Every structure is written in C-alpha cells, then in structure tokens.
Amino acid sequence: MYEGDYENDKKSGFGIFTWATGNIYKGNYLGDGRNGYGEMYWNDGSYYKGQWRNGVQNGEGLMSVIGEGIKKGIFEDNVLMILEEESCELPEKNNYFSHYKYDDGIQDP
Numbered sequence: 001m002y003e004g005d006y007e008n009d010k011k012s013g014f015g016i017f018t019w020a021t022g023n024i025y026k027g028n029y030l031g032d033g034r035n036g037y038g039e040m041y042w043n044d045g046s047y048y049k050g051q052w053r054n055g056v057q058n059g060e061g062l063m064s065v066i067g068e069g070i071k072k073g074i075f076e077d078n079v080l081m082i083l084e085e086e087s088c089e090l091p092e093k094n095n096y097f098s099h100y101k102y103d104d105g106i107q108d109p
Contacts, residue, residue: 001017001018004017004029010031010032011029011033012030012032015027015029021043022043023040024041025039027039033052034054034055034056035053035054037050037051038051044066045066047064048061050063056078057075057077058076059075060072063075063080070086071083072086073085
C-alpha cells in the first residue's frame with residue numbers, strides 16, 4: 001500500500017510503501033520508482049538508509065543486517081561495492097517495528 005505524492009498518476013516526491021510482508025520503504029520517488037534518498041526496513045529488523053536510483057540501492061548508503069553488523073559505503077545495483085566503514089556492533093532493535101524476534105525465540109512486545 002502506498003501513501004504519498006503523485007505526479008501524472010505516478011509515485012513522485014515523498015511516499016511510504018508498505019508490503020503485505022511488513023517491509024516498509026519511506027523516501028523519495030520519481031516516475032514510480034525509488035529515486036533519491038530513502039529508507040528500507042525489512043521485517044527481520046534489517047534496514048538500508050541511503051541513495052536509490054531506478055528502484056535499487058545506488059550511491060552512498062548504510063546497511064544494517066541483524067547478526068552481521070552495520071556497513072557504510074557505496075552501493076551499485078543493491079550490492080555494496082566500496083566499503084567505507086564497518087561496525088562489528090550488532091544493530092539495535094529497529095524502532096520502526098512493534099516487535100523483534102530473537103534467535104532464542106523470545107519476542108519483544
């Protein structure tokens with residue numbers, strides 16, 4: 001479900017798209033595609049914050065993957081090509097979601 005700006009019947013400007021799976025993108029659109037700065041939150045707690053072009057991660061961004069830490073760098077077509085900074089710290093629970101399920105099965109309310 002999309003909530004946001006349209007231009008000529010296409011997503012354009014700022015918007016929020018929520019998938020049935022619970023994944024959420026909030027950021028800029030141009031011509032129906034994710035373009036410019038945006039943030040993608042996956043239902044497992046991982047997220048990407050950075051630049052998009054033609055619907056994929058392109059440009060400077062920060063990727064946080066549960067269990068893998070945080071990586072900052074340059075992305076091309078959803079692939080981290082140049083690693084600028086890496087943190088071994090595990091990402092904090094993503095506040096965008098109402099709960100997080102840990103490996104031991106315990107779930108935050």
